[in-house]
Amino acid sequence: MKKTTILIVIFGIILIPILYFKYLNIKENIIKSSKLNKQQIFQKGEWISNLDSSSGISIRENKIAFFKKMKFTSDDIYEYKILDSIYQTKDEEDKVKEFLMMKDFSNTIYYQIIKKNDSSITLKINKTKIETFNLKKSEPN
Structure with missing residues (x-):
């Protein structure tokens, strides 16, 4: 009985540090970064x-402008990029969030992209406001 107890203690002394460093302490091994999303252009047009x-x-090419009352000024126009927030470990890379980065001469603004497809974009505007924009269908000629 004593040999079994000693073996369990020795096994625990060896196994616990291995488990700790391999599984429980993984946060220290995560590199957080961002990179360009493969899809860089939203559909051109007005998103309501x-x-x-x-x-x-x-949206026109790589330019974006938020408008109110169907109007905007040249000061409201930004170049935009779509970024992926990445958590990278030694063995894998996980995309955890997606962001819209808007940049002009003096400002850079980030909005989290909650959902996007060819006809809808949902953005987290601030901590409490989530807004969806739907692509306005063009009128047939």
Whole structure:
């Protein structure tokens, strides 16, 4: 009985540090970074807000502008990029979030992208406001 207890203690002394460093202490081995998303361009056009039908986003190539009452000025135009937030360990890379980065000469603004597809973009505007923008369908000629 004594040999069994000694073996269990020795096994515990060896196994606990291995488990701790391999599984429980993994946070210390995570590298947090960002990289460009493979899809860099949203569909061009007007994306109408679900909260206010006279507000939304206008997109042309790599330029974006938020508008209110169907108007915006040149000061409202930003270049944009879509970024992936990445957690990287020794063995794998996980995309944890996606962000819209808007940049002009003096400002950089980030909005978290909650969901996106060819006809809808949902953004986390601030801690409490989530807004969805739907691509306005063009009128047939």
